[in-house]
Each structure stands twice: as structure tokens, then as C-alpha cells.
Amino acid sequence: MILKGFEALQQFLEKPRNIVVVGHRNPDGDAMGSTLALKHYLDKKGHKATVVVPNEYPEFLHWLPGSETTYRFDWQNTQSQKAIKTSDIIFLSDFNALHRVGSDMQNTLENYPNDFAMIDHHQQPDDVTYMYSDVNICSTCQMVYQFIEMNHDLDLINKEIATCLYTGIMTDTGSFRFRSTTSKTHRIIADLIDRGAENDKIHNKVYDTNSYNRLLLLGQALSNLQILPSYKTAYITLTDAEKKRFDFQKGDTEGVVNYALSLKGIIFAAIFIEDKEQGIIKISFRSKGSFSVNKFARTYFNGGGHDNAAGGKSDLEMAKTVTKFTSLLPEYQKDLEISYEN
Ligand code: 5GP
Ligand code: MN
Numbered sequence: 001m002i003l004k005g006f007e008a009l010q011q012f013l014e015k016p017r018n019i020v021v022v023g024h025r026n027p028d029g030d031a032m033g034s035t036l037a038l039k040h041y042l043d044k045k046g047h048k049a050t051v052v053v054p055n056e057y058p059e060f061l062h063w064l065p066g067s068e069t070t071y072r073f074d075w076q077n078t079q080s081q082k083a084i085k086t087s088d089i090i091f092l093s094d095f096n097a098l099h100r101v102g103s104d105m106q107n108t109l110e111n112y113p114n115d116f117a118m119i120d121h122h123q124q125p126d127d128v129t130y131m132y133s134d135v136n137i138c139s140t141c142q143m144v145y146q147f148i149e150m151n152h153d154l155d156l157i158n159k160e161i162a163t164c165l166y167t168g169i170m171t172d173t174g175s176f177r178f179r180s181t182t183s184k185t186h187r188i189i190a191d192l193i194d195r196g197a198e199n200d201k202i203h204n205k206v207y208d209t210n211s212y213n214r215l216l217l218l219g220q221a222l223s224n225l226q227i228l229p230s231y232k233t234a235y236i237t238l239t240d241a242e243k244k245r246f247d248f249q250k251g252d253t254e255g256v257v258n259y260a261l262s263l264k265g266i267i268f269a270a271i272f273i274e275d276k277e278q279g280i281i282k283i284s285f286r287s288k289g290s291f292s293v294n295k296f297a298r299t300y301f302n303g304g305g306h307d308n309a310a311g312g313k314s315d316l317e318m319a320k321t322v323t324k325f326t327s328l329l330p331e332y333q334k335d336l337e338i339s340y341e342n
Contacts, residue, residue, distance in 0.1 A: 004131040009117055010151065013042075017088040019049040022109070024095035025102040027057040028254070029206065031094040033168025034119065034140040036066045038091055040161045041148055049091075050083045054101045058251020060209050064167060065160035073105045084108060089115050094140035094168075096122035096133070096304075119143050122305065123294055135306070138180035141168030145188050159196030166197035167206065174258065175203070178308065217246035221256050221271070227263065231329040232336045234260035235270040237318060243274070257284045267291065267340045270325060274318055281314040281321045289340030291332070300328060 021038045023031035035051045042049035051070040061067065071080040084090065090112060092098075098106050109116075117130035121140055125133045137143050145165050148154060157165075169189060173181045176189070193199055220242050227234045236256060246252075253273055260269035267288040272281050283301055285293035286309055293310040297303035303312020314321040329336070 001136070002125070002131050002133040005129055006132070006150070009130040012089065012115075013045065013047070016046045016048070018086055019047050019089055019091060020083050020087040021049055021051045021091040021093055022101065022105075023051070023053045023093055024100040025054040025105075026250075027053045027055075027061075028094075029061060029171025030139045030141055030168035032057055032061045032064055032067070033164040033166075033171070034093045034144050035091075036064055036070070037141065037144050037161045037164035037168070038093060038119070039066055039069070040158070040164065041144070041153070041156060042091075044156050044158075045153070050087075052080045052083055054105045056250050058254060059249060060206050060251055061167075063205050065163055073101075073108075080105075081108065084112065087114065089117060092116050092118040092120065092128065093144070094120055094122075096120050096125040098126060119147055123307075124304070136180070138178065138182070138185055139169045139172035141165040141172070142185055142188055144168075145192070154191075157192070157195045162192040162195040162197040163202065166192045166199065166202055170202065171206065180306075180308075211247075211249070213246045214249070214252045217243065217248060217252055218256060218259075220246065221253070222259060225260060227266070228326065228329065229265065231268065231333060232266055232339070233268040233270075233329060234263050234266045235272065235322070235325065236260055237272045237322060238274065239318060240274040240276040257286050261286045261288065265342070268293070268336055272314075272318060272321055272325075279315070281316070281318055283312045283314060283321075285310045285312070287339065291335050291339035296328075296332075300324070 019042050021035045023035040039049040039051050052073055053070055055072060055074045071083060073080040098109050115129035118128050119132045119140055121135055121137045121143060123135050132147055134143060221236050221238055224237050225234060257269050257271040268291060269286045271284045275282050285297055287293045292307045294305050294307050297305060297310040297312035301312030301314055303310060305311050
């Protein structure tokens with residue numbers, strides 16, 4: 001755990017400040033939940049906080065309280081730049097390095113004259129002025145709860161904040177099932193329910209709003225699934241044409257990689273998703289046990305993340321990307337063999 005400049009940050013926040021809260025590119029439930037929870041909390045403390053995210057986030061997160069007040073850097077560039085320019089400090093939430101916001105926004109942040117405060121649970125964080133980093137915590141939303149607790153402000157957690165935090169903890173823990181989910185996580189979740197988070201409604205809003213096309217796309221993904229039993233590995237591919245056929249919307253492929261990991265005996269899963277617009281194959285990796293997909297993604301696919309959930313990209317075309325992936329597996333056969341006891 002790294003806690004750097006905490007008291008100095010508390011002192012800085014004694015006066016009302018203009019604050020921007022930034023999440024990573026392709027924001028997920030934890031990024032949106034943590035940035036919006038911080039916004040609501042900082043507003044309640046008398047500051048003026050604005051959430052700026054690099055690009056679009058999935059429809060199933062649009063209902064989050066405060067979502068309508070966020071700026072998208074790619075689409076509302078003037079407003080985003082103005083918010084950043086007039087801010088006294090920027091909070092970086094749920095990411096560990098400035099390049100995670102994408103090159104346009106990275107450029108703006110690199111020229112930012114004031115300080116950054118990072119709250120994040122990813123490995124190898126960049127060094128910024130104020131830091132709260134803990135790779136052992138399941139989600140940034142749990143860290144935001146603990147940040148509020150360190151400030152002795154738990155009583156400021158209202159229904160909006162509780163809802164945002166519940167959502168991020170739920171999505172980053174695969175609904176409280178990953179190893180990172182601790183008894184403390186459950187105690188925090190219980191407190192968030194007491195403070196107004198409606199757990200059944202949140203699950204419903206995030207998980208039960210599929211379109212028919214999204215289910216058909218999932219069907220396509222599952223029929224593309226390949227299993228490599230000798231490496232305890234399974235992977236899925238989705239081409240741009242397949243995405244178009246089923247009217248792909250942002251977020252439609254979220255969680256699909258977990259189907260590969262749900263196969264009996266499989267401990268390493270990947271999904272390769274073609275993105276013609278960016279000219280890349282976007283990859284998600286998942287594992288069970290000691291095999292670190294963070295290390296794998298960093299070493300071979302220009303990415304990173306956590307030990308059991310990471311992502312990366314490839315500039316090669318789909319078939320070549322898959323070949324690169326499968327040809328790496330023999331080197332890791334032993335590691336994959338011993339990674340996880342069922
Ligand atoms: P997902 O596969 O759900 O997109 O991401 C899983 C985890 O890996 C998340 O914590 C995410 O922040 C991280 N991640 C995904 N893609 C990348 C990437 O290209 N680079 C890095 N450094 N991390 C990534
Ligand atoms: Mn997260």
C-alpha cells in the first residue's frame with residue numbers, strides 16, 4: 001500500500017477547490033462508480049467537482065447518479081479542456097499511468113501545471129504528488145470508501161454515493177466472487193446498503209438490460225470459442241464484421257471473456273476483439289490462481305492490469321495475433337499447470 005501526501009491533501013482540501021476527477025479510457029463500472037462517488041463526496045465537502053472521462057462508456061452505466069454531469073473529452077472537448085484548465089487539482093481514479101486515458105487526453109494531462117491525486121488499485125503506479133495505491137483491494141470504489149473513512153466522513157455517504165460505490169465494487173469483483181473480495185469488502189457492501197444502495201436494482205440495471213443483438217453477439221462469441229486443454233486455456237475471437245452483424249454497442253463484449261474462464265479445468269482465458277477504427281485487436285485476459293495475466297499482457301501485448309484480469313492490444317491482424325498468442329503458450333505450460341488447484 002502507498003499512501004503519499006495524505007495530510008497535505010487534507011490541508012489542500014480545507015479550502016473550497018475546483019476539482020476535476022478523471023477515469024481511464026473505455027471507462028468500466030469501477031471507473032464510473034469511483035469518479036462519480038468522488039464527485040458527489042467532494043461536492044458535499046464544499047468543492048466544485050467535475051468528472052471528465054476520455055471517451056464513451058457503456059449504456060448500462062448511464063443511469064449512475066451524476067452520469068449526466070460528466071464530460072467526455074473526445075466529444076465535449078471544449079468543456080473538458082475548460083474544466084481542466086480552471087481546476088486546482090485533478091483526481092486520477094482507477095488507473096495507474098497517464099497513458100491509460102489515450103493519447104489526446106494524455107497530452108493535456110501531461111501539460112497540467114497543478115497536482116494530481118491518484119486513487120487506484122493497479123500495479124506499478126506512476127509517481128504523482130498525492131497517492132493512495134493498493135493493489136490488494138478489489139476495486140477503486142472500495143478504496144474511495146476507505147478514503148472517505150480515513151477522512152472521518154462516512155456519514156456523508158448518501159444514497160447517490162452508496163449507489164456509485166456499490167456498482168464499482170460489484171462489477172470489479174464479478175459480483176463478489178473473485179479472490180480479491182474480502183470480509184471487509186462484504187462489510188463495506190453491507191454499510192453501503194444501509195446507506196441507501198438498492199442492491200437488487202443495481203444488479204438489474206447493470207446485468208439485466210441486454211438487447212437481443214447483444215445476446216446474439218454472445219452466441220457468435222461462444223461459437224468462436226477455442227479450447228486448448230493441454231494449456232488449460234480457452235480463447236474467443238470476434239471480428240469487426242461479426243460485431244457489425246449484431247449492431248455492436250459499447251459494452252456489449254464486457255464479461256464475455258468470463259465464459260471462456262467458466263469452462264471446467266480452464267484457468268487462462270482470452271478474448272480478441274477486432275477494432276478496425278483503431279486498427280488494433282483489443283485483448284482481455286483472465287486467469288485463476290498464480291498465473292499473472294498482468295505480466296503476460298505487459299510482456300507481449302503492450303498492456304497491463306491485475307494478476308487475474310488484464311488487457312492489452314495487438315497491431316497484427318486477427319489470425320496473426322492468435323498465432324502469436326498460441327505460440328507463447330508452450331513456454332508457460334508448467335506455470336499454467338500449477339496455477340490453480342480446483
Ligand atoms: P478489461 O479486460 O476488462 O478491459 O480490463 C481488465 C483490467 O486490465 C482492467 O483493470 C484494466 O484497467 C486493465 N487493462 C485493460 N486493457 C489495458 C491496457 O491496454 N493497458 C493496461 N495497462 N491495462 C489494461
Ligand atoms: Mn478497477
